[in-house]
Amino acid sequence: MNLRDSASEERFRSGLRTWLASAVPAHGERPHSADWPTRREYDTGWQRRLHEAGYAGVSWPAEHGGRGASLLEQLVYYEETARAGAPDIGVNFVGLMHGGPTIAVEGTHEQKERHLAGILRGDQVWCQGFSEPEAGSDLASLRARAVRDGDSYVVTGRKIWTTYAHIADYCELLVRTDPDAPRHAGITWLVLPMDSPGLEIRPLDTIEGESEFNELFLDEVRVPVDHRVGAENDGWRVAGVTLRFERGTAYAGMIVELAQGIRRMARICRDLGERELARDLGRLQAEADALWAMVKLSVCESDRSGVPAIAGSAIKLAYTEAYQRTHELGLRLLGRRALCRGDLRGFPTRAMLHDYFWSIQTTISGGTSQVQRDIIAERILGLPRDR
Numbered sequence: 001m002n003l004r005d006s007a008s009e010e011r012f013r014s015g016l017r018t019w020l021a022s023a024v025p026a027h028g029e030r031p032h033s034a035d036w037p038t039r040r041e042y043d044t045g046w047q048r049r050l051h052e053a054g055y056a057g058v059s060w061p062a063e064h065g066g067r068g069a070s071l072l073e074q075l076v077y078y079e080e081t082a083r084a085g086a087p088d089i090g091v092n093f094v095g096l097m098h099g100g101p102t103i104a105v106e107g108t109h110e111q112k113e114r115h116l117a118g119i120l121r122g123d124q125v126w127c128q129g130f131s132e133p134e135a136g137s138d139l140a141s142l143r144a145r146a147v148r149d150g151d152s153y154v155v156t157g158r159k160i161w162t163t164y165a166h167i168a169d170y171c172e173l174l175v176r177t178d179p180d181a182p183r184h185a186g187i188t189w190l191v192l193p194m195d196s197p198g199l200e201i202r203p204l205d206t207i208e209g210e211s212e213f214n215e216l217f218l219d220e221v222r223v224p225v226d227h228r229v230g231a232e233n234d235g236w237r238v239a240g241v242t243l244r245f246e247r248g249t250a251y252a253g254m255i256v257e258l259a260q261g262i263r264r265m266a267r268i269c270r271d272l273g274e275r276e277l278a279r280d281l282g283r284l285q286a287e288a289d290a291l292w293a294m295v296k297l298s299v300c301e302s303d304r305s306g307v308p309a310i311a312g313s314a315i316k317l318a319y320t321e322a323y324q325r326t327h328e329l330g331l332r333l334l335g336r337r338a339l340c341r342g343d344l345r346g347f348p349t350r351a352m353l354h355d356y357f358w359s360i361q362t363t364i365s366g367g368t369s370q371v372q373r374d375i376i377a378e379r380i381l382g383l384p385r386d387r
């Protein structure tokens, strides 16, 4: 495993760094988190800038309009964008990481024409309608029902925890098309336009009072059959296809940001002459370094073998738990300042409180820590399956 940039990675890094140095300040300040129309404009505007500069969809193949970067170049991209303080993927997450890649592999020609360029340019925002009140970790028990009627599916059911649904244009929707088939075999993947009649979106307030999440209520919503991706009842396999695109880089950007957050906290400690948290901060920095080495190792492995490295679950588990401990430490650093939710004398109280509350969900979304431990036990350590 070579940890140094090759000549072409070095060229990619310096070109990107130069571009970011002017593009990031030109994009302006991040809007208030509760101002959703402006947030959408800010995130999709950044996506447009990336597109114009040739950096949109770094992990997408060039034939679908992406950058077609190698896995190691993708790591460079995450390092440099985090280093430059660039806007994160934000509301473009589902389109760029799930919806678009799935359509690129499984979609029809018309579906590719309808969606791919729009996602890369920041013109289409997507959300993910997978989870239901009784189907989270055990997603295959989903019940939202779709019945074929002529050229449409008629969908009735309920989805929950649908991030960004209130500002999305499309939703990747998993529905049950054959209730009599074995659980994994009766599921279909549909593209739901978010302005469809019969769809009601209700916000779910978080502990911070923000409405990032929603519940979807679908009452006989008609989805054209040509919005189906893959064959009817083959949706479980289609949903798994997306993972091929991530191949170990899924948490790379977040781990770079974690290391930066730790360094920011160390700076605050230095300014305050605070010594008590030094040992914890040192340990977290070492964990962040180890995580980065794990990501590089797993990327090099999948680069060589062409198959996703199995270490993804271990990285997810270790990253999210380190992230939570980092922001708990932030709360200890804030002390009584946390009682005042606004920034006080240059102390970034608001951001630190936000990061702390946000950290709570990281061990749930994208597969809970308990489920990751099961995967590590069974697939990495070869222990007997949990019944």
Ligand SMILES: Cc1cc2nc3c(=O)[nH]c(=O)nc-3n(C[C@H](O)[C@H](O)[C@H](O)COP(=O)(O)OP(=O)(O)OC[C@H]3O[C@@H](n4cnc5c(N)ncnc54)[C@H](O)[C@@H]3O)c2cc1C
Residues within 6 Å of the ligand: 127, 128, 129, 130, 131, 132, 133, 134, 135, 136, 137, 138, 160, 161, 162, 163, 164, 361, 362, 364, 365, 366, 367, 368, 369, 370, 371, 374
């Ligand atoms: C921030 C955030 C954003 C999200 N965004 C979306 C989104 O956009 N679209 C979407 O569809 N969903 C989204 N989700 C939902 C997410 O996918 C689910 O919360 C997750 O899959 C867990 O499901 P659940 O909440 O139903 O918990 P459950 O599956 O009911 O789990 C409850 C508890 O039981 C444990 N458990 C369950 N099964 C096992 C097992 N086999 N072994 C050991 N322990 C187990 C879990 O670890 C957990 O502690 C989001 C969630 C969060 C937190």
